[in-house]
Structures are given as structure tokens and as C-alpha cells.
Amino acid sequence: MIPVNNQITEQIPRQLFVSTAQNAELVSGHSMPTQAAVQRILQLLPEIKPQHNVMHIGAGTGYLSAVLSGLAAKVFAVERDARLIRDASQRFATLGINNIQLVLADVNDGIGVSEPCQLILATCLLSHYEQLVPLLTENGLLVVIEDEKDHVSNFVLYQKQHVTLIRQHKLGWIDFSRRLADMVIDLGYADDAMLAEAKLDAKRNNELFAHALNRKIQQHSKDLYEAMAAERQLSFIDFDSLIKQVDSSLFNHFSRTFLDRSRALPVTLQGNRMTVVTDNPDADLAELAVMNGNGKIHCVLVTPEDFRRLWTQLEVSAKAQHKSGLVSKTHPEDTAADALPSPVNPYLVSLYEALLLEAVSEHASDIHLECYQNTPRVRLRIDGDLHDLTHFQVSMSELAGLINVIKIRAELDIAERRLPQGGRSQVKQGKHLYDLRVQTQPSLHAEHVVIRLLKHTGRAMTMQDLGMSPRVAAMYQRLLNNPAGLVLVVGPTGSGKSTTLYAGLQELADDGKRKVITVEDPIEYSIDKVQQTRVRADIGFDFPDAVRAFVRQDPDVILVGEIRDHPTALEAARASQTGHLVLSTLHCNDAVDAIQRLKDLNIHPNSIASELLAVIAQRLAKRICPDCRAPAEPDLVILGELFPDGVPGNFRCFAGAGCSRCHGRGTLGRIAVVEFLLMNTDIRNAISRENTASELRWQALDAGMITMRDSALNLVIDGIIPLHELPKVLLQERMAPEHRGGVQQL
Numbered sequence: 019m020i021p022v023n024n025q026i027t028e029q030i031p032r033q034l035f036v037s038t039a040q041n042a043e044l045v046s047g048h049s050m051p052t053q054a055a056v057q058r059i060l061q062l063l064p065e066i067k068p069q070h071n072v073m074h075i076g077a078g079t080g081y082l083s084a085v086l087s088g089l090a091a092k093v094f095a096v097e098r099d100a101r102l103i104r105d106a107s108q109r110f111a112t113l114g115i116n117n118i119q120l121v122l123a124d125v126n127d128g129i130g131v132s133e134p135c136q137l138i139l140a141t142c143l144l145s146h147y148e149q150l151v152p153l154l155t156e157n158g159l160l161v162v163i164e165d166e167k168d169h170v171s172n173f174v175l176y177q178k179q180h181v182t183l184i185r186q187h188k189l190g191w192i193d194f195s196r197r198l199a200d201m202v203i204d205l206g207y208a209d210d211a212m213l214a215e216a217k218l219d220a221k222r223n224n225e226l227f228a229h230a231l232n233r234k235i236q237q238h239s240k241d242l243y244e245a246m247a248a249e250r251q252l253s254f255i256d257f258d259s260l261i262k263q264v265d266s267s268l269f270n271h272f273s274r275t276f277l278d279r280s281r282a283l284p285v286t287l288q289g290n291r292m293t294v295v296t297d298n299p300d301a302d303l304a305e306l307a308v309m310n311g312n313g314k315i316h317c318v319l320v321t322p323e324d325f326r327r328l329w330t331q332l333e334v335s336a337k338a339q340h341k342s343g344l345v346s347k348t349h350p351e352d353t354a355a356d357a358l359p360s361p362v363n364p365y366l367v368s369l370y371e372a373l374l375l376e377a378v379s380e381h382a383s384d385i386h387l388e389c390y391q392n393t394p395r396v397r398l399r400i401d402g403d404l405h406d407l408t409h410f411q412v413s414m415s416e417l418a419g420l421i422n423v424i425k426i427r428a429e430l431d432i433a434e435r436r437l438p439q440g441g442r443s444q445v446k447q448g449k450h451l452y453d454l455r456v457q458t459q460p461s462l463h464a465e466h467v468v469i470r471l472l473k474h475t476g477r478a479m480t481m482q483d484l485g486m487s488p489r490v491a492a493m494y495q496r497l498l499n500n501p502a503g504l505v506l507v508v509g510p511t512g513s514g515k516s517t518t519l520y521a522g523l524q525e526l527a528d529d530g531k532r533k534v535i536t537v538e539d540p541i542e543y544s545i546d547k548v549q550q551t552r553v554r555a556d557i558g559f560d561f562p563d564a565v566r567a568f569v570r571q572d573p574d575v576i577l578v579g580e581i582r583d584h585p586t587a588l589e590a591a592r593a594s595q596t597g598h599l600v601l602s603t604l605h606c607n608d609a610v611d612a613i614q615r616l617k618d619l620n621i622h623p624n625s626i627a628s629e630l631l632a633v634i635a636q637r638l639a640k641r642i643c644p645d646c647r648a649p650a651e652p653d654l655v656i657l658g659e660l661f662p663d664g665v666p667g668n669f670r671c672f673a674g675a676g677c678s679r680c681h682g683r684g685t686l687g688r689i690a691v692v693e694f695l696l697m698n699t700d701i702r703n704a705i706s707r708e709n710t711a712s713e714l715r716w717q718a719l720d721a722g723m724i725t726m727r728d729s730a731l732n733l734v735i736d737g738i739i740p741l742h743e744l745p746k747v748l749l750q751e752r753m754a755p756e757h758r759g760g761v762q763q764l
Contacts, residue, residue: 029088030081030084030085030088030113032052032053032081033203034109034112034113035050035079035080035081035084035106035109036050036079036203036204048076048078048141048142048171048194049076049078049079049102050078050079050081050204051081051082051141051194052194052196052197052200053200054193054197055192055193055194056081056082056085058190058192058193059082059139059141059173059192060085062161062173062189062190062192063137063139063161063189064137064159064161064175066086066089066090066136066137067090067136068089068090068091069091070089070090070091070135070136070137071090071091071092071093071094071133071134071135071136071137072086072089072090072092072093072094072135072136072137072138072139073093073094073096073129073131073135073137073138073139073153074086074093074094074095074096074139074141075096075125075129075138075139075140075141075142075144076096076097076140076141076142077095077096077097077102077106077120078097078102078106078141079102079105079106079109080095080102080105080106080109080110080118082141083095083106083118084109084110084113084115084118086139087115087117087118090117090137091117092117092118092119092133093117093118093119094118094119094121094129094131094135095118095119095120095121096121096123096125096129097120097121097122098122098123098124098125100122103120103122106120107120119131125140125144125149125150126144126145126146126149128149129149129150129153131153134152134153134154134155134158135153135154135155135158136154136155136158136159137158137159137160137161138150138153138154138158138159138160138161139161140160140161140162140163141163141171142163143163143166144162144163147160147162147176147183148183150183151178151181151182151183154178155178156178156179156180157177157178157179158177158178159175159176159177159178160175160176160177160178160183161173161174161175161176161189162174162176170191170192170193170194170195171191171192171194172188172190172191172192173188173189173190173191173192174186174187174188174189175187175188175189195249195250196249198227198228198231198246198299198300199213199227201245201246201249202231202235202242207235207241207242207245208231208234208235212231212234212235213231215234216230216231216233216234217230219233219234226281226297226298228246228297228298228299228300228322229297229322232321232322240256240321240678240679241679243297243299243319243320243321246299246319247299247319249299250299250300250319252299252317252318252319253316253317253318253319254318254319254320255295255318255319255320256320256321256324256678257320257323257324257327257328257379258681260285260295260318260320260324260328261328261331261409263285263286264285264286264328264331264332265285265286265287266331266332268284268285268286268287268292269283269284269332269333271284272284276305280296280301280302280303280305280306281296281297281298281301281325282294282295282296282301282303282306283295283296283325283328283329283332284306285318285328290314291314291315291316292306292314292315292316293316293318294306294315294316294317294318295317295318295319295320295325295328296317296318296319296320296325297319297320297321297322297324297325299319301317303315303317323379324379326375326379327372327375327376327379330368330371330372330375331372331409333368333372366416366419366420366422366423367423369410369412369416369420370420370423370424370427371445372410373385373396373407373410374445374447374452374454374471375447376398376407376410377398377469377471378447378450378452378471380398380400381400382398382399382400382471383399383400383470383471383512384398384399384468384469384470384471385397385398385399385467385468385469385471386398386399386404386466386467386468387417387420387421387424387466387467387468387469388461388466389414389417389461389463389464389465389466390463391463392414392463394412394413394414394416394417394464396410396412401640401641401683401685401686401687401688402512402638402640402688414464417464418464418465421458421464421465421467424456424467424469425439425441425456425458427443427454427456428441428442428443428454428456429441429443430456430458435460435465436460437460438457438458438459438460439457439458440455440456440457440458441456442454442455442456442540443456450473450474451473451474452471452472452473452474453471453472453473453474453540453541453542454469454470454471454472455469455470455472455540456468456469457469457470472542472543473543474543474544479517479520479521479524483521484517484518484521484689484690485641485689485690485738486690486692487729487732489724490692490694490724490729493632493694493696494522494634494694495525497522497631497632498522498525498526498575498599500599500631501597501599502594502595502596502597502598502599503594503599503600503629503630503631504590504591504594504600504602504629504630504631505599505600505601505602505631505632505633505634506581506602506603506604506612506630506632506633506634507519507601507602507603507604507633507634507635507636508603508604508605508606508607508608508609508611508612508615508633508634508635508636509605509606509607509635509636509637510605510607510637511605512638513636513637513638513690514636514638514688514690515603515636516542516543516579516603517690518634518636518690519577519601519602519603520542520543520545522601523536523545523548523575523577523601524545526548526575527545527546527547527548530547532574532575533549533571533572533573533574533575534547534548534549534573534574534575534576534577535548535549535550535551535568535571535573535575535576535577536548536549536550536551536576536577536578536579537551537552537553537561537564537565537568537576537577537578537579538550538551538552538553538577538579539552539553539555539561539579539580540552540553549571549573551564553579560585560586561578561579561580561581561582561585561586561589562585562586562588562589564578565578565586565589565590565592565593566589568593569593569596569598573598574598574599575598575599575600575601576590576593576598576599576600576601577600577601577602578590578600578601578602579602579603580602580603580604580605581602581603581604581616581619583619584619584620584621587616587619587620587621588620588621590602591621591625591626591629594629595625595628595629604616606635607635607749608635608693608726609633609634609635609693609694609695609718609723610633610695610711610714610715610718611635611711612633612635613626613630613633613705613711613714614711616630617708623705623706623708624706626705627702627703627705627706628702630697630705631696631697632694632695632696632697633694633695634692634693634694634695635692635693635695635726636690636691636692636693636726637690637691637726637746637747637748638688638689638690638691638747639688639689639690639691639730639733639739639743639744639746639747640685640687640688640739640740640743641685641686641687641688641689641738641739642672642673642674642684642685642686642737642738642739642740643674643676643677643679643680643683643684643685643686644686645677645679645680645686646674646675646676646677646679646680646684647672647673647674647675647737648672648673648674648675649670649671649672650671650672650673650740650741652665652669652671652741653741653742656741656742656744656745656753657669657741659745659750659753659754660731660744660753660754661754662754669735670735671734671735671737671740671741672734672737672740673740673741673742674686674740684740685740689733689738689739691726691729691730691733691739691747692724692726692729693723693724693725693726693729694723694724695718695723696721696722696723698721700717700720700721701714701717701718701721704717719756725752725756726747726748726752727748727752727753727755727756730743730744730747730748731744
């Protein structure tokens with residue numbers, strides 16, 4: 019047998035032999051053994067001397083053949099797939115290996131090799147061996163697979179004596195299955211450094227390696243677990259498909275501690291066949307099989323997120339079976355407002371937590387609880403659109419109780435159902451803390467509630483995360499370097515104004531050379547190294563008070579969460595006049611409209627002209643899902659609005675076809691469509707002269723203002739947003755190029 023020497027395999031970089039994504043189905047098993055499998059093969063093989071010729075049948079990607087080339091004088095690598103032969107040839111050339119002869123042949127049809135071999139190794143199943151006898155020297159050895167089960171193969175040794183193969187003995191079992199670490203590297207999800215970090219995290223947090231790794235590559239969670247399922251020959255299912263077939267009563271038959279330790283949830287039982295879901299690809303379900311009377315166990319793999327969602331749903335269902343004694347009895351004539359169950363009902367608390375988990379898992383920005391004609395409705399706002407949660411079915415009394423739970427968490431008055439109320443609370447899901455802004459509103463049939471979810475990470479999005487074009491990002495970065503002045507980000511509610519400002523704050527925090535103070539209502543994102551203050555109107559501490567106090571704290575940059583009234587606008591202007599860079603937001607439609615809005619707040623035009631540095635107006639548009647993006651046929655109606663004088667010949671657009679990653683929507687996430695007005699002398703003079711808004715706009719266009727139409731068209735052509743998003747972000751009058759005196763302003 020070959021002496022064990024890990025350097026033999028470490029000299030050949032296995033990663034080089036991993037097939038491309040197009041050939042992903044080939045990167046497994048015998049065609050691409052793991053490093054551990056190769057080391058085991060070398061342990062079992064008879065000794066290979068430097069003068070020996072070796073033949074490797076089933077060379078696959080060439081990895082094992084390359085390892086054998088370091089032991090033998092010559093290696094004949096036999097493979098019947100021409101595509102793999104071509105790939106292997108290139109890899110051997112890259113490594114400078116010149117003692118391997120590639121042979122394109124099917125072993126059953128015969129192999130044309132002129133030189134006999136002292137050893138033939140077959141890492142694929144062969145139906146017969148007679149055709150290999152002439153290829154062996156006298157007393158030459160043949161190693162073949164004669165039994166295989168679940169990726170584990172039994173190697174057997176034969177020896178040529180005269181013209182006959184004599185079976186000698188079994189060499190041992192080889193496990194060709196990929197470990198999780200090998201698989202994620204082969205599929206391009208991680209590298210060695212990421213794997214090392216995941217292993218440390220798993221050990222530190224006493225958790226499964228698969229879970230620690232999943233956190234590292236969160237954006238590919240579903241793809242990763244689908245690949246794990248295929249590798250382990252398991253079924254894979256997503257939450258939406260799974261929840262339709264779950265028998266929640268099974269959950270009560272098992273200990274919660276046992277299920278948590280096993281990472282398994284029983285979901286259906288048909289005869290003696292139990293279907294169990296798990297988020298551990300290597301889960302040992304033997305104990306569950308015993309509990310099922312040694313019946314069959316069908317294991318289905320889900321992502322950790324879906325496993326947690328299902329666990330919560332099953333717990334809610336289990337508590338629902340016992341809630342009849344917990345919910346207050348109501349009579350048919352009782353109104354929904356009067357039929358209030360106990361606000362500390364455990365079932366309703368679990369229901370609220372399940373709803374929050376659902377929202378977090380779907381990356382929702384808001385939760386809407388509504389009621390129409392005595393029919394409760396639960397919806398999530400995802401990427402700007404509302405989606406019904408059909409699997410959250412609640413009755414009228416449950417809705418009233420659920421709203422009570424929400425009010426208690428947000429420190430609101432549960433007895434007050436006639437007036438709107440606003441509050442906030444926090445929730446922790448996994449390792450992330452979420453700030454919840456709760457707003458209640460009385461309506462015809464019942465109270466409605468909207469909950470906004472804000473994630474606390476200690477860091478805001480960067481300009482790169484925002485998806486700003488290089489030109490706009492450079493202009494924004496230059497604004498932040500100004501020693502003083504006023505920078506406004508404007509747009510309607512929910513247009514991402516605060517996110518854009520926070521991206522600038524994050525740049526300043528990372529730089530660390532200037533002191534940054536903010537006053538906000540509320541603090542939407544917590545940023546390390548930035549001094550953040552919350553408005554407290556209930557004790558008389560509002561925006562103007564905060565700004566007046568801030569200028570005595572020696573700040574370089576002041577962020578005012580929103581300019582709402584004259585006192586706030588006046589203090590912001592004064593702060594910029596006294597040598598501070600002031601960042602803030604306004605509610606208005608476009609960049610030029612912000613100037614008029616400041617006038618409406620009684621700020622003198624000369625102050626606006628002297629202190630205002632720039633205005634950034636923005637809207638949010640849906641991003642095309644990168645996994646299913648494809649060229650699309652443009653909507654002729656939209657094209658007619660965009661290009662009334664004719665469509666440019668090089669115009670193109672894209673759309674998402676819908677895939678598992680985007681849940682069939684074709685879009686994933688949102689991006690800001692920006693209008694950028696940078697002040698210059700001509701615009702300042704026009705402001706001081708109190709020109710009309712239309713005159714100011716033409717002056718801004720002449721000065722090179724980046725319009726929202728320009729930004730949107732660039733995003734469409736670059737395949738970032740679909741064409742049908744443009745009417746949602748552009749006013750109808752701004753769809754076509756803006757003309758002035760017959761000249762197009764582009």
C-alpha cells in the first residue's frame with residue numbers, strides 16, 4: 019500500500035479541477051473525489067513505483083489522475099466524456115503535468131493503449147473486466163469497484179496470472195460523498211477563509227456548521243440548501259409549498275427538547291411513513307424512526323429560515339388548540355371593539371411573534387393589520403408592494419386581541435380605540451435587533467395597525483450598497499467634504515431619503531476625522547461612531563432646540579432628521595451659516611420644488627441662495643432579480659411617452675422572468691432613482707431674484723442637473739430596473755424629454 023502522505027494531495031490544488039457552473043452536475047462522486055477520498059484511495063492502493071505505468075479509468079475532471087502522476091512514470095487517464103477530456107487537458111497544461119496521456123474511450127468498447135500497465139484503477143462501475151487483461155503486465159494489478167451504496171464504494175483487488183484475472187481480496191470502502199465544506203467550495207459559494215470563519219463561529223456559538231456557514235452566505239441560502247439536498251439525495255421544499263401539507267397535530271406527540279436537539283419536525287404521517295423536515299443535511303433520524311415504530315422516515319431538507327418559520331407556526335397551531343379557555347367568550351351581538359380577549363393571551367403573543375418572524379424572513383418593510391366588513395386582513399409590504407399573508411387566518415376577536423398585544427409592546431393605551439396612536443418597541447430575531455414603529459388608526463369596522471420594521475446593525479448602507487452611479491456617488495461624496503452648507507434629500511414618504519442620508523453618515527463615520535451629531539424622530543438606524551439624539555416633544559425637546567444645542571458641541575456635521583416647520587428650517591440655515599455642514603430631508607416632489615418649499619417655510623431667498631449646496635430628489639424603483647434577468651420586449655405605450663420623436667436604435671430593456679429566489683415576482687429589492695441639483699452662481703442669482711419654479715428648473719437644466727428621467731433610463735438600459743417601473747417613479751409630464759425653445763434638455 020502507498021504510504022500515507024498528505025503532501026501528495028496538497029501539491030495538487032483540487033479547486034483547479036472543479037468544473038464550471040455550466041458543468042455543475044459533473045462535480046461530484048467518482049468524477050471529482052474529495053481530497054479525503056483521494057487520500058483514502060492512496061492508503062488502499064498497492065505500492066506504485068516511480069517506473070510504473072498506471073491507468074486510471076473514469077478520470078472525470080482529472081484530479082485523481084493528476085495526483086497519481088506524481089507517483090508513477092506515466093498515467094493513462096481514460097474518460098468517455100469529450101468535454102471532460104478537454105477540460106482536464108487544459109488543467110494538466112496549467113500545472114505543467116506532462117506524464118499523463120488522455121484517452122477518449124468507453125472501456126466496454128476497448129482501450130487503445132500501446133504500453134502495458136503495472137496497475138489499473140477503475141473509479142467507475144464496470145460490467146466486465148476481460149478487455150483489460152491485455153493492458154496489464156504479468157502479475158499486474160487491477161483495482162475495481164464491486165459494490166456501492168449511498169456514495170460509498172467497495173474496492174476489490176485482482177491480479178493477472180498468465181491470461182487470467184485472479185480475485186485477491188477486498189481493499190476497503192471509499193466514501194465518495196462530498197462533505198459540506200467540499201460542496202460549497204465546488205459550487206462557488208465560499209472559499210477556504212469563509213469556511214474557517216464559519217467553523218470558528220459554529221464552535222463559539224455551539225451550533226451546526228451548516229447554520230454558521232448559511233449566515234456567511236445568506237444571499238444564496240436557498241440555492242445552497244437545494245444543492246445540499248441533491249448531494250445527500252434528499253428532497254428539498256420551500257415554506258410556501260410545505261405549509262399546505264403540514265399536519266400540525268404531530269407536533270404535540272414529541273418532546274420540544276428532542277425535536278430541537280434532532281433539528282427535525284414531523285409534518286405528515288401516512289400509514290407507517292412519516293415525513294420529517296430538517297435544516298441539518300447530516301441529521302440522524304434513527305431515534306425518530308424508532309419512535310415511529312421503526313416505520314419509514316422520509317427526510318426533507320429546508321433552509322434554517324423556513325425551519326424556524328415552520329417551528330413557530332406549529333407552536334402557534336398547538337396553542338390554538340387550547341386557546342378556547344384563554345379567549346374571552348363573546349356573543350354574536352357584541353361589537354369587534356368590545357369583544358376583547360385578554361391582552362396577555364399566550365396564543366396571541368405567539369401569533370404576533372410568528373407574524374414578526376414572517377416579516378423578517380420576507381425582508382418586509384411594513385406589516386399591515388386591517389379589517390374590512392368583519393374580515394381581517396394581514397399584509398406585508400415587500401419592495402414597495404403589499405402582499406397578503408393568506409396562511410395567517412385570524413378571527414375578529416383574535417384581531418382585536420392581537421392589536422392589544424401590539425399596543426402593550428409599544429406602550430400604547432389599549433383602552434383608547436377612538437384616536438390614532440403612535441409608539442415603538444423592539445424585537446430580536448436571531449442576532450439582529452429590529453426597531454418597530456407602531457401606528458394605530460381607527461376605522462369603520464375596527465382599528466388598523468401599521469408596523470414599520472427597522473433593522474439595527476450598527477452600520478448603515480454604503481453608497482455602493484445604494485447602487486448609486488459612479489458619477490452621482492462622486493458628487494455626493496464631494497458634498498460631504500464641504501466644510502459648511504445645507505444639503506437636502508427630498509421626496510415623498512417612503513422614498514428612501516433617510517437611507518441616502520445615512521449612507522453619507524456611514525462614510526463620515528468610517529473616516530472618523532469629523533464629529534457627526536444627529537437629531538431624529540425616531541432614530542431609524544443605529545450607526546457606530548455617530549452621536550445620535552432623539553426628539554422628545556413630550557418634554558419640550560424638539561428639532562430647533564436640538565440644533566441650537568448642537569452648535570455648542572463642536573460638531574462638524576449635523577443631521578436634522580426632517581425640516582417640518584419654520585423654526586427647524588431657520589435653525590438649520592443658521593447652523594450652516596456658522597460653519598457646519600447640515601444634512602436634512604424635506605417632503606416635496608423634485609429638486610427645484612425644494613427651493614420653493616424653503617420659501618414657503620419663510621426662509622429668506624438670500625439665505626437659501628447662500629447656504630444651499632445641493633438638493634437630491636429621489637424615488638424608489640424595483641430592482642430586476644439578477645438570477646432571472648433576461649432581455650424583454652418594451653411596452654410600446656411607455657416607449658411612446660418616453661420618446662415621442664422616435665425610439666433610439668440602441669435602446670434596450672430587461673425584465674425578470676420569475677424564479678425561486680424572487681418568489682416568482684421577477685424583482686428583488688429596490689434602488690433609488692435620483693435627481694441631483696448642484697448649486698452654481700446662476701442658480702443662486704435666480705433664487706435671489708425670486709424667479710418662478712419653472713424658471714428655476716430651466717436654469718437648473720442649463721446648469722447640467724441630472725434629472726430623474728436620465729437616471730431612470732440609465733437604470734433601464736443597464737438592466738437594473740424594468741421599463742414598467744418608469745411610470746411609477748416619473749410624473750407623466752416628466753416622461754418625455756423636457757423642451758425649451760424647441761431644444762431638448764436630456
